[in-house]
Amino acid sequence: MNRLGESIITQTKVFYGWYVVMSGFVIMFAAFSIINALHSLFLVPVTEDLGMSRTTFSLALSITGLGVAGASPFMGRFLVKSNMKLIMSVCVIVAGLGFASFSLANSALYFCVVGFLIGICVAGFSNIPISIMITNWFYEKKGMAMGIAFAGSGVGAAALSPLLSSFIEQFGWRISYVIAGGLVIVITLPFVLLFTKKSPIEKGVIALGSNNQVTTVQLHEEESGMTVGEAKTSAKFWLFIIGIVCFALVAGGVQMHIPAYLVDIGHPVLFAGTIFGLLSLTNTVGKLILGVVLDKFRTVGGAIYVGICMTIAMLALLSATTQSLAFVFAIAYGLSISIATLGPPFMTDDLFGKKNFGQLFGIVQVFFVATSSLGVIVSGFIYDVTNSYRFAWIFFMCLFILGMACVLIATSIKKNHP
Incomplete structure (x- = not known):
């Protein structure tokens, strides 16, 4: 039986791409959620013990984001051209050990230096490689695959938050850093080693939804899309970047201020x-x-x-003095802001093709990561100037609509000038 026949038979069983998705889910569940979302659990015990201000600790933690942003452009290219499994494995180990080493910290400088290194590693094991793999493995059901994989961060934050909080309460923050760093490695590394496959070629199969009449090698050779140089000189790329920046600002600027706003309005x-x-x-x-x-x-x-959902969410938020509208906001905003996670990788592939996806997505990630943290500052600034969040919510609603419009125009350019 020829290779193509073997590939088709293999895919009638369990398509291996779903194991890749499972690996992505676990990476986001453990390593990503602990390093990003759950690090905030350490804020109070660390600042109280070290006599550090919360602002200083928060700024130190933001350095991790700078590490991600700084590493993203070259990491996308590096992952595509080199051994992805090896890179991801090293990044998981270094990030886990780095997080555990926070137990030795006695100053903000230590958190900054190690946090930056961890940020570089996060770029090497999370969004970028997961997006590259899923884009290679799925021509059909790519959105569903990304949705499942990236949902791991939310599930992980919910599931591990009470566990990590309990560790901090029982053992203190230093020992808890060691435990958390160990969990990053112990939970994540086996899945990276067992299931990480850059593309279907490594398993001798074809991508889900690809033309079954061509071999994987032919399919790889026939992949189309824009080069990095072509993209950088195209209007649709920069319109897309503006759209992504708008989504990132809204994602960073709204959510963190919601508890304070709801308390402010009664x-x-x-x-x-x-x-x-x-x-x-x-x-x-x-x-x-x-x-x-x-x-x-x-x-x-x-x-x-997502534009419709976000408009509903922000209008409800502006009238959230009633509890029912606050619930409407939470549901509509949660549904819409998922674009901040799925939009960059899915739309990068959809608009610019697979030819240089890794490199282009790495560039997109720089803009997304760099601007998402600015949203919190923008919200705080508007509140300080106006003594109200209402103008901030109106601003972010308009910004999101602008982002949606930019993406739609970029898509229109793609259709007219592929």
């Missing part, structure tokens, strides 16, 4: 926490829903869908 602290938790839950579900929408309606349908 809701109890407990209710504000409930809404914040619901928002995180619906964001996880939203990734799965948006993945299906993107598969069926591509970039245009996905942009319109």
Whole structure:
């Protein structure tokens, strides 16, 4: 039997790409959620013990994001050209050991230096390689695959938060850093070693939804798309970048200020926490829903869908003095802001093709990571100037609509000038 026949028989069993998706889910569940979302659990015990201000600690943690942004352009190219499994494995180990080494910290400088190194490693094991693999493995159901993989971060934050909080309470923050760093390695590394496959060629099969009449080698050779140079000189690339920047600013600028805003307008602290938790839950579900929408309606349908949801969310937020509208906000915002996770990789592939996806997505990630942290500052600035969040919410709603419009125009250019 020829290789193509063997490939088709293999895919009638369990398509190996779903194991790749499972690996991505675990990476986001453990390593990504611990290093990113759950690091905030250490804020109070670390600052109180070291006599460090919360602002200083928060700024030190933001250095991790700078590491991700700085590494993203070359990491995308490096992962495509080199041994992806080896790179991801080294990055997971170094990131886990680095996180555990925070137990030795006695100053903000230590958190900054090690955090920057960890950020470089995060770029090497999370969004970029997972997106590259899923883009290679899935021509059909790519959105669903990305939705499942990236949902791991939300599930991980929810599942591991009480566990890590318990460790901090029982053993203190230093020992808990060691435990958390160990969890990053112990949970994540086996899945990277067992299931990481850059493309179907490594398993001798073809991508899901590709033309079954060509071999994987032929398919690889026939991949089309823009080169990095072509993209950088095209209007649609920079329109797309503006759209991604708008999404990133909204993602960073709204969510972190929600508890404070709800308390300001008269809701109890407990209710504000409930809404914040619901928002995180619906964001996880939203990734799965948006993945299906993107598969069926591509970039245009996905942009319109999240634009409608975000408009509903922000209008509800502006009137959230009633609890029912606060719930509407949490659901609609969670569904819409999932575009911040799925939009960059899916749309990069959809608009610019697979030919240089890794390098182009690495560039896109620089803009996304660099601007998402600015959103929190923008919200705080508007509040300080106006003594209200209302103008901030109106600004972010308009910004999101602008981002949606830029993506739609970029898609239109793609159709007219492929």
